[in-house]
Amino acid sequence: MIAISSRALFNMDASHAVFESEGLEAYQRYQIEHEEEPLEPGDAFPLVRKLLRLNQRVSGEPCVEVILLSRNSADTGLRVFNSIAHHGLGITRAAFCGGLNPWRYIGPFGCHLFLSTEADDVRAALNQGVAAATFLRSRNSTRDDEPLRFAFDGDAVLFSDEAERVYKHQGLDAFTESEKQAAREPLSGGPFKLFLGALQNLQQRFDPDDSPIRTALVTARAAPAHERVVRTLRAWDIRIDESLFLGGMNKTAFLSAYGADVFFDDQRGHCDAASSEVATGHVPHGVANH
Numbered sequence: 001m002i003a004i005s006s007r008a009l010f011n012m013d014a015s016h017a018v019f020e021s022e023g024l025e026a027y028q029r030y031q032i033e034h035e036e037e038p039l040e041p042g043d044a045f046p047l048v049r050k051l052l053r054l055n056q057r058v059s060g061e062p063c064v065e066v067i068l069l070s071r072n073s074a075d076t077g078l079r080v081f082n083s084i085a086h087h088g089l090g091i092t093r094a095a096f097c098g099g100l101n102p103w104r105y106i107g108p109f110g111c112h113l114f115l116s117t118e119a120d121d122v123r124a125a126l127n128q129g130v131a132a133a134t135f136l137r138s139r140n141s142t143r144d145d146e147p148l149r150f151a152f153d154g155d156a157v158l159f160s161d162e163a164e165r166v167y168k169h170q171g172l173d174a175f176t177e178s179e180k181q182a183a184r185e186p187l188s189g190g191p192f193k194l195f196l197g198a199l200q201n202l203q204q205r206f207d208p209d210d211s212p213i214r215t216a217l218v219t220a221r222a223a224p225a226h227e228r229v230v231r232t233l234r235a236w237d238i239r240i241d242e243s244l245f246l247g248g249m250n251k252t253a254f255l256s257a258y259g260a261d262v263f264f265d266d267q268r269g270h271c272d273a274a275s276s277e278v279a280t281g282h283v284p285h286g287v288a289n290h
Contacts, residue, residue, distance in 0.1 A: 010039035038086035068094035069102035131195035133281025154219035156286030222247030
């Protein structure tokens with residue numbers, strides 16, 4: 001169950017510029033006057049299309065549902081639903097909140113992931129215990145072929161930031177020694193642990209030799225700090241298809257080689273660099289965002 005904001009799904013720059021320059025009434029009038037003009041795809045549109053396409057691979061109930069959460073009213077949101085129909089997206093549920101924060105409905109919908117362009121809404125969702133990321137502008141589009149490739153940073157994304165705090169406050173040597181000593185102690189879960197588990201459950205519905213989903217861990221860790229990560233995932237009974245321990249190397253080229261459809265990282269600098277090659281979600285969580 002994926003929740004997404006209208007501005008992440010569609011390019012609403014023109015209407016948002018009207019809102020910024022002329023106010024709410026002018027924005028509402030603009031949307032109504034243009035409601036028969038389909039919105040162009042936004043940065044998260046290719047990812048959503050690939051997610052929904054997974055439903056064609058299963059029989060019976062859909063395996064993925066996308067929920068639209070929007071600050072629009074239902075009146076101005078009509079253009080959004082018209083655009084969904086125009087692009088043939090199988091999205092039927094939505095919450096139009098009339099200017100209020102839409103993240104309140106993430107829990108009632110049972111969402112596993114929330115994608116938005118509004119960082120404050122993303123932080124609120126994270127505080128509810130839901131995986132969430134601020135979707136960044138990307139200069140490259142998601143590839144349209146299978147499989148759907150997810151990439152995750154480790155500390156403060158899949159795992160808690162307990163180890164990263166040691167690194168930030170005491171440096172690399174202290175971090176390495178601490179992780180060696182704690183190699184057999186599983187890390188606590190981070191904000192994307194449950195989402196990764198949901199992805200694995202989804203993967204199990206497909207033939208492992210022909211799965212339309214792949215996952216990768218792309219972390220700045222290196223040996224010997226890798227052992228705690230491996231043992232943590234083993235303790236969680238969660239499998240990652242690929243694990244890249246880069247020892248501080250720039251992640252961008254590796255994400256491109258992997259063919260990531262989306263990459264989630266807690267450090268904005270890593271996200272900005274990666275967005276030159278792949279769709280990227282910034283996870284404003286942990287010590288790096290204090």
